[in-house]
Amino acid sequence: MQGFVQAMQTQAHTQAALQAQLEAQECPHCGRAHGGTECWLVAGKCLKCGSSDHKIKDCLRLQ
Ligand SMILES: [Zn+2]
Numbered sequence: 001m002q003g004f005v006q007a008m009q010t011q012a013h014t015q016a017a018l019q020a021q022l023e024a025q026e027c028p029h030c031g032r033a034h035g036g037t038e039c040w041l042v043a044g045k046c047l048k049c050g051s052s053d054h055k056i057k058d059c060l061r062l063q
Protein backbone atom coordinates (compact mmCIF):
# COMPACT_ATOMS: atom_id res chain seq x y z
CA MET A 1 0.00 0.00 0.00
CA GLN A 2 2.84 2.32 0.85
CA GLY A 3 4.40 1.71 -2.54
CA PHE A 4 1.11 2.60 -4.22
CA VAL A 5 0.87 5.94 -2.39
CA GLN A 6 4.47 6.67 -3.24
CA ALA A 7 3.82 5.93 -6.91
CA MET A 8 0.84 8.29 -6.89
CA GLN A 9 2.90 11.06 -5.32
CA THR A 10 5.65 10.58 -7.88
CA GLN A 11 3.10 10.75 -10.69
CA ALA A 12 1.58 13.96 -9.32
CA HIS A 13 5.03 15.43 -9.03
CA THR A 14 5.85 14.57 -12.62
CA GLN A 15 2.58 16.03 -13.88
CA ALA A 16 3.18 19.29 -11.98
CA ALA A 17 6.67 19.54 -13.44
CA LEU A 18 5.32 18.84 -16.91
CA GLN A 19 2.63 21.47 -16.48
CA ALA A 20 5.18 24.05 -15.34
CA GLN A 21 7.32 23.20 -18.34
CA LEU A 22 4.34 23.60 -20.64
CA GLU A 23 3.40 26.97 -19.18
CA ALA A 24 6.93 28.30 -19.54
CA GLN A 25 7.21 27.14 -23.12
CA GLU A 26 6.36 29.42 -26.01
CA CYS A 27 3.66 28.12 -28.28
CA PRO A 28 5.05 27.08 -31.70
CA HIS A 29 1.94 28.53 -33.37
CA CYS A 30 1.57 32.00 -31.86
CA GLY A 31 4.80 32.47 -29.88
CA ARG A 32 2.96 33.20 -26.66
CA ALA A 33 3.52 31.25 -23.45
CA HIS A 34 -0.11 30.36 -22.83
CA GLY A 35 0.70 26.92 -21.50
CA GLY A 36 -1.83 24.13 -21.75
CA THR A 37 -4.69 26.43 -22.64
CA GLU A 38 -6.16 26.51 -26.12
CA CYS A 39 -4.08 28.30 -28.72
CA TRP A 40 -6.00 31.36 -29.94
CA LEU A 41 -4.18 31.33 -33.26
CA VAL A 42 -5.06 27.69 -33.93
CA ALA A 43 -8.66 28.31 -32.76
CA GLY A 44 -8.91 31.32 -35.09
CA LYS A 45 -9.56 33.75 -32.24
CA CYS A 46 -8.36 37.29 -31.68
CA LEU A 47 -4.82 37.09 -30.32
CA LYS A 48 -5.34 40.24 -28.25
CA CYS A 49 -8.41 39.35 -26.22
CA GLY A 50 -9.26 35.77 -27.20
CA SER A 51 -12.64 36.63 -28.71
CA SER A 52 -13.90 34.50 -31.60
CA ASP A 53 -15.99 37.40 -32.94
CA HIS A 54 -13.10 39.14 -34.64
CA LYS A 55 -9.42 38.86 -35.48
CA ILE A 56 -6.59 40.85 -33.87
CA LYS A 57 -6.55 43.47 -36.65
CA ASP A 58 -10.17 44.33 -35.87
CA CYS A 59 -9.73 44.22 -32.11
CA LEU A 60 -11.03 47.30 -30.29
CA ARG A 61 -8.48 46.78 -27.55
CA LEU A 62 -5.64 47.26 -29.98
CA GLN A 63 -5.13 51.00 -29.85
ZN1 LIG B 1 -0.49 29.43 -29.25
Ligand SMILES: [Zn+2]
Pocket residue numbers: 046047048049050051054055056058059060061
Ligand atom coordinates in the same frame (compact mmCIF):
# COMPACT_ATOMS: atom_id res chain seq x y z
ZN1 LIG C 1 -9.93 41.23 -29.73
